[in-house]
Ligand SMILES: Cc1ncc(C[n+]2csc(CCOP(=O)(O)OP(=O)(O)O)c2C)c(N)n1
């Protein structure tokens with residue numbers, strides 16, 4: 001299926017990442033957005049509010065992020081592709097409904113334009129310090145998907161991708177932007193609608209009295225119904241069986257959680273999305289994501305200019321973490337260098353997979369990006 | 385000859401027996417609700433029931449319609465998204481006093497302000513049933529709850545007044561003693577366009593009733609009977625509840641105001657003319 005032309009502003013644009021994210025959502029078929037203003041993400045919903053009435057979308061500014069993060073679930077079960085957009089404090093409030101979307105297999109998109117925290121922190125300045133919250137912030141055990149754009153173009157591309165993955169796997173997908181990519185202006189190419197692939201909702205075509213709303217297909221993902229089709233289905237955030245009825249037993253829990261986790265874990269390889277640069281034969285590999293990957297690239301080039309073999313690996317998908325890839329690479333390189341705008345979050349994942357290869361964290365408290373010289377120094381010392 | 389109980393076709397018989405205690409009032413409200421749906425003529429496939437968490441929150445799971453058991457306090461925002469996405473559905477939020485007015489209070493006032501086209505039914509048992517009988521925003525002064533072991537000194541909400549002040553277009557209160565009137569109010573609420581609110585005062589004999597020595601649920605029915613005063617059109621400011629004194633019941637508010645969706649569509653049509661594209665179902 002291809003994008004609905006109504007939502008696609010084909011052409012070359014000079015816009016920031018927040019605006020590009022909005023256009024990605026529109027192109028990705030999003031027709032319901034609930035949000036609550038928060039810097040540095042507000043421009044996304046502002047543009048949505050402007051654009052939606054002309055494309056048959058509904059935008060509502062809710063009373064808080066708890067409301068917006070569950071209003072999107074309601075809209076999804078009413079048949080829409082839906083998203084909410086926020087930053088740090090709002091993301092914290094949304095945690096319960098990330099879990100709800102996981103448990104009820106509600107395909108939806110959460111955008112977090114990361115700013116410095118904790119608490120109100122640095123409202124207008126960048127950080128990448130919500131990466132572990134994205135992974136583990138809701139209570140209980142689960143798997144989900146998170147993508148990390150490093151440019152306005154990728155804010156557009158990866159938002160479309162987020163909608164498609166949400167539908168394919170019936171999970172919430174998190175678009176983990178940061179204030180820098182959110183506010184930097186660059187050229188963004190929006191392709192023609194027929195060049196944009198859309199993964200449609202997995203509508204069930206089961207006969208009315210035979211439909212089991214949570215009976216998985218071969219890929220462990222169930223087909224979906226929406227309110228009003230006559231299926232008279234039930235859904236709940238309680239542990240449930242294939243009918244969607246509460247099944248609060250040890251076996252029920254093991255069965256449901258096992259499937260919810262497996263449907264992502266077993267597809268981790270297919271979900272891996274990285275950009276490799278001269279990784280083959282490298283002594284050291286710099287692993288980065290989001291805005292930091294652009295600074296890291298500068299540093300890598302500087303070290304290469306001095307004749308060292310340094311590779312770069314950029315995560316476009318942070319969760320599920322591309323474990324197999326790092327484990328494989330760990331047998332070939334001496335050291336991984338992991339710069340990020342936090343005190344060391346994704347580096348823990350790298351350490352977990354490093355199997356003896358050295359891992360060097362290049363932390364940063366946030367508020368701005370790394371000075372490339374710091375990363376150059378870290379690579380140089382790591383290679384000594 | 386067996387006669388089908390009219391409630392049955394609206395319930396998920398494969399989920400019976402339900403979890404509610406003997407003498408609990410929630411079942412009575414559900415019985416009335418099924419009859420209200422029946423009389424309203426709303427097709428079952430056009431009806432969605434959304435609940436939060438609590439004993440009353442389990443209602444959604446027993447209704448044989450598209451039904452959603454959401455998170456604590458958030459049934460209304462879920463219902464908001466559902467209604468805006470599927471405007472031809474009649475959306476009913478069915479939940480408890482704590483769910484709707486403690487953790488979910490913010491959503492209630494905003495949904496009423498927006499006049500979202502939905503019906504909210506609150507089973508007000510004056511306590512948190514599911515978690516063991518704690519204080520709730522509607523617990524009367526002096527009443528004992530597990531977290532107010534010496535009695536409650538907080539001032540409770542007067543729900544009809546709150547609903548009216550925030551903009552609800554239909555507001556009624558009955559008790560589980562008033563089954564005929566309750567059913568009629570639920571039916572009127574279902575058929576009312578806009579934000580309609582029905583409060584049902586209901587016994588929780590297991591927790592609230594026992595702690596406050598109100599006897600069994602039959603005794604509570606007798607109390608409802610003797611304490612209730614029917615005052616349709618009463619000034620909602622004056623219908624607050626205490627441990628003793630009258631329980632004012634009736635239809636308090638029935639008025640017209642553009643719903644959120646009608647206002648939105650009229651507004652965009654006026655501002656944007658034919659650039660405005662209505663959301664498709
Ligand atoms: C976020 C959150 N906080 C607390 C709870 C625990 N909890 C479950 S039900 C409930 C209160 C329910 O009371 P009420 O809404 O009055 O419904 P009742 O059980 O009396 O019908 C609470 C506090 C929860 N499930 N989620």
Ligand code: SF4
Nearest residue numbers: 404405408439513588
């Ligand atoms: S605890 Fe109270 S409210 Fe809950 S089912 Fe029992 S009687 Fe009803």
